[in-house]
Amino acid sequence: MQERKWAKNTTLHIIAGGIGSIGKFPAGENIPAFMYKAILIDGKYKAWIMPNQSTSHGHAYDYWLVPVSELDAKTGLKL
Numbered sequence: 001m002q003e004r005k006w007a008k009n010t011t012l013h014i015i016a017g018g019i020g021s022i023g024k025f026p027a028g029e030n031i032p033a034f035m036y037k038a039i040l041i042d043g044k045y046k047a048w049i050m051p052n053q054s055t056s057h058g059h060a061y062d063y064w065l066v067p068v069s070e071l072d073a074k075t076g077l078k079l
Contacts, residue, residue: 002061003039006039006041010041010042012039012040012041013039013040014037014038014039014040015037015038015039015077015079016035016036016037016038017032017035017036017075018030018032018033018034018035018036018052019032019033019034019035019036019049019074019075020032020033020034021033022052031052032052033051033052034049034050034051034052034074035049035050035052036048036049036050036071036074036075038068038071038077038079045068045079046065046068047065047066047067047068047070047071047079048061048064048065048066049064049066049070049071049074050064
């Protein structure tokens with residue numbers, strides 16, 4: 001919902017993906033241990049890393065906010 005609010009006033013560029021593994025689906029696809037999202041908003045990236053667990057549900061959006069450098073280090077990105 002927060003992304004939709006931001007998108008009403010500016011253009012967003014969103015990068016999302018998974019980090020690590022907690023196993024595989026029967027067809028062989030990876031189940032990531034963490035999910036991440038990076039959003040370029042007003043010329044600056046914001047980054048979030050969330051554990052792929054049921055306990056991740058129900059937190060405020062910025063609860064999972066991390067420095068962009070942390071996301072870069074864990075994913076190999078260079079934002």
